[in-house]
Amino acid sequence: MTSATADSSAGRVRGRPRPLRPPGWTRFDGWGVLVLPLLVFLVLVFVVPLVFMLSRSLTDPSVGLQNYRDVFANAVYPRVLGNTFLIAAIVTVVTLALAYPYAYLMTLVGPGWRMVMMGLVLVPFWTSILVRSFALVLFLRDTGAFNSTLQSLDLVDQPVPLIRTLTGVVFGMVQVALPFAVLPIYATMQGIDRRLLQAAESLGDRPAGAFWRIFVPLSAPGVAAAVLLTFVQALGYYITPALLGGPKNTMIGELIVQQVSTVLRFGFAAALATLLLLTTLLLLVVAGRFVDLQKHLMRQP
């Protein structure tokens, strides 16, 4: 029974989900038509504004690629773009390093502890990002819980500067990103047949060897999805870096809001947003050839 379900889920893991009907031209049937209201809604309220934004980036203040040239003309903006990628990469690596062993332990413990561990993952999921980032500011600032604990233990004389630093941003962003990484990794690990490990060990492999040669490769699809989702989302974070970061580690999201709200450079902000959007889509399309994103997105809690 368990092997049958494991097999069928493993069959679905590989490649894209199979179309329910034979390939070739299909038409909307009576049920299929029901997707149209939502589709029309999303095109009008979501897609059309994005196209509008794109055209604004090419026409405001004047027609042409002026805004895109401006992004790269001043040294400040390429640095922000570089920062954004660097921070997103660091966040992804740290998140993965914490999420993988956590998810692995979830597969080892009994059902009761597993529920507790899953509950801990879902608590931040249901806590607003604003509240979480605000709480982490309170935790990390000079008079915050972290520094006052260190000082009361006489470990440091001066508070360690954490807020408005790279450490602060990464600490906050990893907190936000962790659940998004744990869930796909755990879901994939759960489907791995543990008897394969036993088989390897019975054939003489050491447990560590079996883990690295069998478990890790089999968990790769979940890891790939987690890495992709974490990185892509981290590129677009706004609230957390704005609260925990400083001028030295501004990310593109803050720059976009800044350009609209303080200097009213709509065309320029639109160009920045278009660059971010295209990067995101490019990453998804390229990585989507190797990762079945649709499956992982459809399983979000």
Next chain:
Amino acid sequence: MTKILTRAGLVTLAVVVGVYLVLPVLIVVPMSFSDSSFLSFPPGETSLRWFRNILDDPVWLDSALASLNVALLSSVCAVVLGVLAALALVRGSLPFRNTIMAVLLAPLIVPYVIVGLAAYIAFLELGLTQTTLGFVLVHTCLAVPYVVINVVAGLVSVDRRLEMAAMSLGAGPVTTFFKVTLPLILPSVLAGGLFAFFISWDEVVTAIFLSGPELTTLPVQMWSGIRVQIDPTVAALSTLVLVVIFGSFTVLGLTRLVRQVARRRTARPATNTGA
């Protein structure tokens, strides 16, 4: 020996990660009950003065009502559109299925900053910024994928023979949906609706773009509160928001549990006759 050490290492790491995951809640809740007029840790004397502060300041109440209004309307829109789309995805035949799926799931991927800017640029022309309609349109987009995901998961497990039985007894498709299918998928629909509600209730980034003196939602008000001065009122508000969210999910979880137990009881004779 190495196995024990590895296990001990794993458990330690998991404890650290677990604490890290709930850290914000551990910080905000005690601080909101602090009596001190600035945020300090440990919180010291407890009091409810910051909660009283929320009730005294009409700004908080007004923005909370605006948020409630937007969240209710958005979740209703998201549920209606999402349930229809989920039916189409599970039951129907769709040309360009992958493209359609990409559009339906895109709001999960596109950064909210971009959605907010795009909506702001488009809505300025239409006069929809700072209006309930504008907020509802954007929040419905952001929330609807969660409804679709939840309802698809519910629909997949529905036994189609129950629908066919209803149809064979003369019920039309609409009657069958409301009398048979909807009651069966109601928990998923409610879960999707609750998700939609909280995504809207909580959403800051696009709301920052759309807000203004005419209409501001609670998270945006909190956001400006945090930026201007860090004051325990925001901690108290955060606690209230947490209580509302966790309360509703607990209630939902309990009703699900009750339903599962009830279903297991009623399902037993059915499986017997089936065998």
